Amino acid sequence: MNKHTWYKTYRPYISPMDPCPPIRVKRYSTPPQLYVGFQPPGLEQFPALAALKAGTLWKCFYDPYYSMKEIKKGERE
Amino acid sequence: MWVYEKKLQYPVRVSTCNPTLAKYLIEQYGGADGELAAALRYLNQRYTIPDKVVGLLTDIGTEEFAHLEMIATMVYKLTKDATPDQMKAAGLSGHFADHDKALFYHNAAGVPWTATYIQAKGDPIADLYEDIAAEEKARATYQWLIDLSDDPDLNDGLRYLREREVIHSQRFREAVEMLKEERDRKKVF
Numbered sequence: 001m002n003k004h005t006w007y008k009t010y011r012p013y014i015s016p017m018d019p020c021p022p023i024r025v026k027r028y029s030t031p032p033q034l035y036v037g038f039q040p041p042g043l044e045q046f047p048a049l050a051a052l053k054a055g056t057l058w059k060c061f062y063d064p065y066y067s068m069k070e071i072k073k074g075e076r077e
Numbered sequence: 078m079w080v081y082e083k084k085l086q087y088p089v090r091v092s093t094c095n096p097t098l099a100k101y102l103i104e105q106y107g108g109a110d111g112e113l114a115a116a117l118r119y120l121n122q123r124y125t126i127p128d129k130v131v132g133l134l135t136d137i138g139t140e141e142f143a144h145l146e147m148i149a150t151m152v153y154k155l156t157k158d159a160t161p162d163q164m165k166a167a168g169l170s171g172h173f174a175d176h177d178k179a180l181f182y183h184n185a186a187g188v189p190w191t192a193t194y195i196q197a198k199g200d201p202i203a204d205l206y207e208d209i210a211a212e213e214k215a216r217a218t219y220q221w222l223i224d225l226s227d228d229p230d231l232n233d234g235l236r237y238l239r240e241r242e243v244i245h246s247q248r249f250r251e252a253v254e255m256l257k258e259e260r261d262r263k264k265v266f
């Protein structure tokens with residue numbers, strides 16, 4: 001089911017005259033609901049307790065967001 | 078009518094004393110794409126939408142109030158023990174002058190909530206597209222709040238809230254699919 005990535009990146013134009021150190025790669029979110037359409041029957045579920053924690057019963061919709069800071073610190077699950 | 082359960086939808090934990098975070102979080106309390114706006118938008122639109130999606134708007138509108146309560150709890154925990162000087166240092170002196178520690182429906186920049194943030198067009202597709210957009214904007218707001226926050230426990234709650242916006246957006250998208258379905262057209266196999 002997870003044939004998509006939930007994040008995409010692009011490289012903005014960097015001017016030699018920019019005042020701040022450039023951020024060369026920008027990231028944006030393209031979450032699961034953009035790809036599923038009407039939810040088909042029989043999709044894989046989390047067990048009840050894990051679902052309450054995740055915020056969804058459906059594995060295909062689980063897309064936890066971590067800041068770049070958290071990702072660098074290795075906090076991403 | 079509603080039945081109230083005296084507990085939060087998801088446990089709210091805050092691990093650091095950081096009233097500045099409260100200033101940012103208030104965006105989801107009384108901001109344009111916040112939980113109050115969401116709840117009031119859906120619970121109002123539901124009267125003039127086809128029957129088969131009324132229940133969805135009721136359910137999601139109700140859940141938004143549960144989210145509002147979580148945000149309120151976060152803000153309250155982050156500010157309840159702050160001194161006036163700490164409030165000032167957090168950029169909350171304007172808020173303190175008007176409200177002390179009381180919560181109020183305004184955004185992170187102090188602009189009070191207004192009904193002009195929401196719409197009820199009476200056209201089911203226009204209203205559902207607004208709702209989808211509102212969910213994506215709320216999802217984005219949670220991303221920026223997670224980016225701003227250094228509090229792992231708080232971020233856990235914010236990630237949960239963002240995930241719910243993902244699901245809400247999905248369900249509103251399905252509502253559009255239901256309303257545009259061409260039931261009357263003969264299917265030829």
Ligand SMILES: [Fe+2]
Binds near residue numbers: 115141212242245
């Ligand atoms: Fe929502």
